[in-house]
Amino acid sequence: MSVSQEQKISSTYTLKEDQIALKKQCQISNLLRRKDFKSVVKILQTDQKSRTNYQKLKYQNQIYNVGQNLCIRGDNRSVYIAKLTKIVKLHDDEDNYLPFIKIQWYNRKTELMGLPKDQLECISENEVFKTNEFDYIEIESIIGLAIILSYEEYDKIEELNDNVYFMRATYIDEKLSPPFEQWKKVCMCRKPANPDLKYIFxxxxxxxxxxKCVGLSQDQAIKLKKYICLECKN
Ligand SMILES: [Zn+2]
Ligand SMILES: [Zn+2]
Incomplete structure (x- = not known):
């Protein structure tokens, strides 16, 4: 092989590599614009050198650790809840650093719309359901920490904070577990308790x-010194 021939071959090869790199960079910019971080991570994490994992991050003066639960900014001022499962910094070919967090979503009532109405009525605005859906999102989406209690713990709280939620079931593969029918029931209507509704003891x-079921208004209930249910009265 002559020298000139060899040069020709190697320069074509570099050109091709450059084109591939440019194409990849374009693709990444497009995905970033569309906020499709999952795909960006997929492209960049094939190369181990381009990814660094962290256990904690500091954002707006708050430290977040992997495993903690977060309130996440949604559209229309809605708040989503998710578990922080990974903190990654990706490094693209143009030396840009792209920090992301990997999260596991908890669904809220509004995201369980497939459920029948009588079941939805038993679900609280502050209730969450762990899902098996994961996403990569921007760190800027974090609003703050979320506290997720059991139903029993939540029930005992005297004063509620905005970031306190409870969980009595998971929503894996879009199925409630334990199933709705097995949730602890209250009242003579035998429905699971929804802490958003008013109860009497x-x-x-x-x-x-x-x-509602015993036919009392809130005012009437407050005035009552002692309540004895219909069953106990008879
Ligand atoms: Zn009832
Ligand atoms: Zn009773």
Whole structure:
């Protein structure tokens, strides 16, 4: 092979590599514009050198650790809840650093719209359901920490904060677990308790009843010194 021939071959090769790199960079910019971070991560993480994982991050003076739950900014001022599962910094071919967080979503009532109406009525605005859906999002989407309690813990809280939620079931593969039918029930209507609704406590059987079901208004209930349910009265 002559020298000139060899040069020709190697320069074509470099050109091709450059084109591939340019194409990749264009593709990444497009994906970033569309906020499709999942695909950006997929493209960049094939190369181990381009990715660094972290255990904690500091954003707006708050430290977040992997494993903590977060409030995430949604569209229309809605707040989403998610678990922080990974903190990654990707490094593209043009030496840009792209920080992302990987999160596992918790669904809220508004994201369970496939459920029948009588079941939705038992679900609280502050209730969350762990899903098996993951995403990569921008760090700027973090609003703050979220606290997720069990139903029993949540029920005992006297004063509620904005960032306190509870979970009594998961929503894996779009199925509630434990199923709705197995949730602890209250009142004579035998429905799972929704802490957003008003209840009254029977002094005798120590059970909770919906004000609506026992036919009391909130004012009437407040005035009552003691409540005895219909079953205990008879
Ligand atoms: Zn009831
Ligand atoms: Zn009773």
């Amino acid at each position: 029977c002094e005798i059987c120590q059970k909770w009843f919906h004000l």
